[in-house]
Amino acid sequence: MANDPLNLDEPDEWAGLWWLPNEPDYQVPGVLRYVPKDGLVLSLIGTFEDRIMTTHAPGVVSIHEGLQTWDVIHGAAEQREITLLGCVPSASTRTYGARVKTPDKQTVLATMAIIGAHVDSEDKAAFSAVEVSVEDLGNWAASSVFEGFLNAPDGILDGSATISVKPLETQSVEVDGTEFRLAHRHTLPFFDQRRGGTVGRMRDTAFARIAPPDAFSLSDAMGSASLVQDLIALATHRAAGVIWLRLELVQEGSASSADRPAPRRNADVLYSPSAVGKHDAKAADHHRVFFTCASLPFEEVIPRWFEAYGRLQSAMNMILGLRYAPARYVESNLLTAVGAAEVLHRGLGIDEPPIPADEFKPMREAMLAHVPEEHRERLKGALRNDPTLRDRLYALAARPDQEAISMLMPDVDRWARRTTLARNDLAHEGETPKHSIEELIAVVDVTTAVVILNLLHELGVPAERQREIIREHPQLRSTARSAREWLVAR
Template structure:
């Protein structure tokens, strides 16, 4: 349909006129192209001046190294306003002095395209709502617009049945004044006539709409999309791509005053999220999903997720990074997994110094009196009253449901000891000679799983569901076997 959002996984092309905001009268024809692999590229038949110049004195022009970049470029193409943000030249061909004069040709890259409005920068708050579609959002939302009925008189299917579309009430929750809504939309039924038969179709889409308490910017919209993308990636335990991102213009902006219809308020954003979604890709298997809205209702998980995402985002980024872009070397994954555990524990804000401060401070001062001045700063920096890595690992193991943790890590002492030694050997000596390759893999997988179980605990997943995940989720079940085989003391 003409009003469908622009999918980030599909190619697009817009031919029109382009100009710099401070020189709208100097318009250059060109074509904007997009594909998910190469991003945005604007080919101009003409050129913006990209040389860096200065005039140290009248009549003298000095050309400097490098090329100009542009924060914003405006355009009009395919009957829509377009804003390009964070633009840079990639290729320029000038024909000055050529035997045959032809227009200059210039190719620019851009980080973001906003289709449907002219804005002056990414931080201008001119949007009233954000809508985002993410891979596996429909499965996670645990609601559907479709109902199927198969006729089976006397227990035997007779070949008849129906597929119907039913309205689904929107699920909403307000967090600090911002409203989050899980919504559905669908196409009208249509029949696809083929030479060998006929296919009837209705496509349903699940999306999240965010209505912030105040107008938001493009940067804000990307943050909301990232918030939901991280939630779905965490809940499904696999990389989740953004399929489309659409904004609604706030009332009172120039582009909202249109008589052509309410759909003109839609503004599509084309950018490069951590993963681009594909709307026709196969959905995640149910057995690989940690939780859905059946386990944690939408109105409960969203407030908890907003809090967890804000408090623990660095650790969450590290864990999700192992899903989106796993390193090819075990050493990188070791540092990431153990670092995530340490950062997560720090983010909880429950650090208690091993020694009372009133005891530690005079002890440190007494020790520093015996240190030569030249080494004082170095020694002082190493005398810290913080928990050790091993103590942090013990603390993490004690937080989630203990039955689930015992099933995941049968020997917490051995795991904490071997994990600490592996990280310290790698960080301080550059190698891990006391660990086999298989044991390092087990340390990475088990430590990652411990952080995941803590995150599930933080978002409020019930103890029974935590146990079920450890027992039935294919990857965590395999991780528990690794812990039992490779991270258990011989005496136990």
């Protein structure tokens, strides 16, 4: 459909005129092409001045090394306004002195495109809402506008059936003045006549809509999209690519009447997210999904996620990084998983000093009194009243449902000790000679699972569901087997 959002996994192009915002009268024809694996490329017939020059006097100009870049380029193509952001010239061809005069050419790479609006920068508050579709969002939503019926009079299928569409009520919740909606968009029936038969099609797309109380910028919109993307990645335990991202522009002026509101103006965003969603790829198997809106309702999970996302984002980024871009070497994954556990422990606010502060301070002063003056400052920095890594691991293992933890690993003490030893050996000596590769893999997987169980616990995933995840999720079930083999005292 003409008004459908632009999918990030589909190529497209726009032929039109392009100009720099500070020189709107100098317009250059060209074609903008978007290819998912290559990004955005603007091919101009003509050039913007990309040389860095200094004018010393009339007719006296110095040309310096390097090229200019442009924060913004505006365009008008295919009856749409277009904004290109983060623009860098990659090639320019000029024909000075050529025997046959032909137009100059220039190729410009852009980081991001807004198809449908002109904005001055990523930070301009020009939008009122953002809509985003992410892989497996419909699976996580646990709802669909479609219903199917097979006719079976007298209990015998007669070959007739129907598929019906029943629009769903949009789920919504408000958090700190920002409205979050879980909505569906569906197409009308379409019959595709093929030589070998006819295919009937309809499509139901689940998407999230975020509308803050005030106008917000593209940067803010990208942050909101990441919030949804990371929630689905956590819930499905795999990378969740962005399928499309659409912005609603702030309505300026008053072009509406009381009985006819002004139509919404939308703009599509093309960019390279951490993962590009494949809109026709098969959805995640339900056994691999940690929780859905059926087990943790939308209006409950969004406020909890909104609060936890800011507080625990560093730990979540690290643990989700193992899903988006796992390292090839187990040592790198070890540092990431254990680092996520440490950061999570700090973010949870349970970072209690092992020795009461009123006792530790005089103890430290008494010890420093026996240290020569020239070494005192160095030793003072080393005497810290912080929990050890082992303390942090014990504390994290104590937070989720304890039956789920015991199903994951029967020997918490062994896991905490072997994880601490592996991290310390790697960080201080550059190798882990006391661990086999199999044991290191078990350490990484169990530590990752402990972090995930803590995040699910923070979101309010019930204890019984935590146990089901360990029993039923293929990857965590395998992790539990590895823990019983490699992380049990013998």
